[in-house]
Structure formats: structure tokens, C-alpha cells
Amino acid sequence: MEKVPMTKAGYEMLQAELKRRQSEERPAIIAAIAEARAHGDLSENAEYHAAKEHQSHNEGRVSELEDLLSRAEIIDISKLSGKTIKFGATVKLVDEETDEEKTYQIVGEQEADVKAGKISITSPIARAMIGKSEGDSIEVAAPGGARDYEILSVKFV
Incomplete structure (x- = not known):
């Protein structure tokens, strides 16, 4: 199970x-x-x-x-810490092309709500972020083509 x-x-x-x-x-x-x-x-x-x-x-x-x-x-997010991105992390990203900043929290599939800034652990952007740290760059395959983001901060709140 x-x-x-x-x-x-x-x-x-x-x-x-x-x-x-x-x-x-x-x-x-x-x-x-x-x-x-x-x-x-x-x-x-x-x-x-x-x-x-x-x-x-x-x-x-x-x-x-x-x-x-x-x-x-x-998973009790208040007990998580560290510099690498994992489930429960709140991540601030900047789109390297548009300089648009976005903040997402990585949550379970059932509680994902992009408008509220919560993305599923199984989403392409979350999968690209897992294991990365502040300052790293990631590439995410999007419907309109690949997007590059820089990770600005990682928090557990």
C-alpha cells in the first residue's frame, strides 16, 4: 500500500x-x-x-x-529544515527570462492549488526543484516550451 x-x-x-x-x-x-x-x-x-x-x-x-x-x-512541516528542497518547502523562484518572481509550497496531490501557491509534489516544476538549493537554476518543461528559473530562497514554514 x-x-x-x-x-x-x-x-x-x-x-x-x-x-x-x-x-x-x-x-x-x-x-x-x-x-x-x-x-x-x-x-x-x-x-x-x-x-x-x-x-x-x-x-x-x-x-x-x-x-x-x-x-x-x-508530514509536519514545522519539524523540517535544511537548505535542500523537499516536500513541504516554500520556494521562491524567479523566471530567468521575464524576471517574474513566484512563490510555491510543495504539498501532496490532493491539496495542490496553484492559485494559492501550493503545487503538487508530482508536478513538473516540483520534480525539477526537489534536491536543489538556493542559487541553483532549474529547467522546467512547460506547454509553451522549456522555462528556466533560479531558486531565490527555500523555507520551511
């Missing part, structure tokens, strides 16, 4: 989603199915079929969340 690395915040976010799906969405879907059943003939009952589809989607996500949480390897 392969462990899934994630931060404590990411683990808590998945737990909250699981709880919401089990305690709020599941009962609401069951009620919707019961109401649709009361309308009669199920073969031509669009509400019933939509509610059953919603139930299937919700139960699939519940199973996925239970699996992820059971395989979670929570």
Missing part, C-alpha cells in the same frame, strides 16, 4: 470533506431519492435518475477519501 504524503492542513481538509459528504450530502441524497420514488414510475423519472447519479458520485468520492486518509502520511 503506497503512502500518500500530505500536510496536516491537507489531511484535515480531506477529513472535513469526508464528514460533510457522509453527514450532510448522503442524507440529503437519500431524501431526494425517496421523494423522487414517490412520484411513481421510475423508468421515466428524471429526478430519480439524477438523484441516483448524484448518490453514485458522492459514494465514489467517499470511498476515494477513505482510501486517501487511510494511506495518508502526514
Whole structure:
């Protein structure tokens, strides 16, 4: 069974989603199915079929969340340190062509959110940064062609 690395915040976010799906969405879907059943003939009952589809989607996500949480390897970033980039590092980069600065934290796949500055450990840019240090240059294959970045700082917060 392969462990899934994630931060404590990411683990808590998945737990909250699981709880919401089990305690709020599941009962609401069951009620919707019961109401649709009361309308009669199920073969031509669009509400019933939509509610059953919603139930299937919700139960699939519940199973996925239970699996992820059971395989979670929570990494406490506050206990990490060092100069090399690894999971949990917050890295400040500068694009060597445009001089645009970007800051990313390397997190687990489930908690990645580029708009919030959190990138997945499996993303091309994170893979290029792993093992590197402040002052190193990296090349990242991007859809528009390869991009070169210089690592300005590495922190664990």
C-alpha cells in the first residue's frame, strides 16, 4: 500500500470533506431519492435518475477519501529544515527570462492549488526543484516550451 504524503492542513481538509459528504450530502441524497420514488414510475423519472447519479458520485468520492486518509502520511512541516528542497518547502523562484518572481509550497496531490501557491509534489516544476538549493537554476518543461528559473530562497514554514 503506497503512502500518500500530505500536510496536516491537507489531511484535515480531506477529513472535513469526508464528514460533510457522509453527514450532510448522503442524507440529503437519500431524501431526494425517496421523494423522487414517490412520484411513481421510475423508468421515466428524471429526478430519480439524477438523484441516483448524484448518490453514485458522492459514494465514489467517499470511498476515494477513505482510501486517501487511510494511506495518508502526514508530514509536519514545522519539524523540517535544511537548505535542500523537499516536500513541504516554500520556494521562491524567479523566471530567468521575464524576471517574474513566484512563490510555491510543495504539498501532496490532493491539496495542490496553484492559485494559492501550493503545487503538487508530482508536478513538473516540483520534480525539477526537489534536491536543489538556493542559487541553483532549474529547467522546467512547460506547454509553451522549456522555462528556466533560479531558486531565490527555500523555507520551511
